[in-house]
Amino acid sequence: MRTNYRINSGVRFEMLSRDQLEEMYNGVLHVLDHIGLDVHHDEARDILKNAGARVDGIRVRIPRHLMKKALSTAPRSFTIYSRDNNPKHDIHIGPGRAHFGPGPTPPNFIDIETLERRPFVKDDARIVATVCDALENIDFCESLGTISDVHPDLAASYEFATMFPCTSKPIVAWSYAWDDSADIHKIAVAEAGGQEAFEKRPNYVHYCEPLSPLVSTFEAVDKVIFAARHGVPVIFTTCALAGGTAPVTPAGIIIQTTAESFMGLMLAQTIRPGLPFFMGGVLSVMDMSAMILTYGAPELSLMMAGATELAHYCGIPLWQTGGCTDSKCLDEQASLEGSISVFFSALTGGDLCHDVGYTESGMTGSILQTVMMNDAIGFSRRITRGIEVNEDTLAVDVIHDVGPDGHYLYQQHTMRHFKTEFWYPKLCDRHNFEEWEAEGKKPMRDRVVERTREIVNTHKPAPVKPETEKVIKQVMAAAEDRVKNK
């Protein structure tokens, strides 16, 4: 029996105090109540107005009490399910749980055979999904590209139809509009066994991106309405540039992007109270020399950490960002920027950390970067798991048994713990020099490429149901028919 004994089993990271967070939260409510956002969607404005928002033209302002009510119905903890009932692939959203995955829609991709940058094609979606399915530290899947070799309106539908059979990890789907959102949903629902079954065990998340500063675009809002009406967990995330489309200060950009995200939350919770919702923001700096949205900046990690703390303060999960880089290839810069941001993201416990595999400031997807970051995530997770302290781990008895001048290799205690206490890298090399030399003196990047190709050639993801395969064919045939004259 113990009294007032405190346990910290993991590494603690905390930046902002509750007082500071309350001040920021107050700033968000002020923006929504007094400045408001432009909402480019007639029906959405009607829904918001009926809920009590003040609508003036396209400007929508949300009174504080209304925003607080919407926040109260959005869950902090829930599960996104694997499509094949594989509990290892379920994602449990909740305190202290950071999950990782790639990001959506860069135009280019690094070809895993030629290692050259080229437009993203349909088969790349298969490669990315297959590799994500196999990587032990990647929890959800996105494609890392916009498919360029199909009808442009069907890029998102083909992406989902291609990835879904290649991974049973939950997919974060994006789409252009209502029609392709429906394509995606039909496929997911077929596998789940109907709409009702899907609502009990949602197997994908929908991604919507409004605009900074303070604009809810028609497409982003339309997709939130679709997701809410169909019970699809939803992400509403702007991609803001500090100093360009948002205030230059971290506190300022966090307040603005949170307000932007809350407009989506307000709409989603009004249509379907209780719908799982992820607060967004890709927050980074506009590099004032290169004029790019920087994906390898320390400020990105810092701002995302602040946003994570604010989201958690408000009782909702966050769409985090990390594992990305401004580098153009798999090099030291890619490793440095990716690894540090992944570690920082893991520390914050931000709930779904995306863009693992973004390179060239979001212009090029690289599954090679994702594979390298898989090791960085494993590394980070071992650290954030922390140190367990109890009678067994203190090992006083074992120290007694071994005594001076002994060794621990024969100890049951060692046998019981060494596989879980130690993390083993897949790609970081720990051989001695001669062994490394005998293996061909390979640098990390060569091992990354080899592992990626090996996974693509050998990994067999759990298949979808035969009826789902049929539905995929039907859905895509109908989609082609829909756009044939466009």
Next chain:
Amino acid sequence: MSQILEQIATGIIKGDLQGVPQLVQKALDEGLDAQQIVQNGLIVGMGEVGKRFKVGEMFIPEVLLSAKTMHSGQELLRPLLAESGAAHYGKILMGTVKGDLHDIGKNLVGMMCEGAGFDVIDLGFDLEPEVFIEGIKTHQPDIVGMSALLTTTMRAMGHTIKAMEEAGLRDKVKVMVGGAPVDADFADRIGADGYGHNAVSGADTAKKLLGTG
């Protein structure tokens, strides 16, 4: 070189938005002609700004302030330059294409082009091809600049160029395009004349297209 022209150039570099128009007025009062003030004052200052930006000594917010300062000085001289029939730098019509509400990039290019001496007419964002067509007819620009941020909307640049062809206006203007997902290949494919990868290179492209850069 007269001291006042040096002061004007320095004012441009510093982004002295209040001081430069006063200096320009003073230069006129001292009897310098408008063409001289532009060539040996404003443009000298802006040229130095461009150099400093390229080596990383100046940053975008500073460059934009310099461009705005240059523009404010030029506004004062515009009527005089028109009177004397001095070189016309060119008119640029610009906008973000249909389906795209992003316009910060386009605005930056516009500011840089104004700083480079162009007349800039900004049509706004989410523009149907017809709006560009009407704009060309009304304003008779030398260059049409189009921007898109989204991979989904960049296609609309091609549609707009097609609409210009159909309206028989394509030969009357140079077309330049830009925006994050746009590259030189894409610009070629849709039949644009030029491409800029950022705001500064956008202004350079405009000068090249008109043979003034």
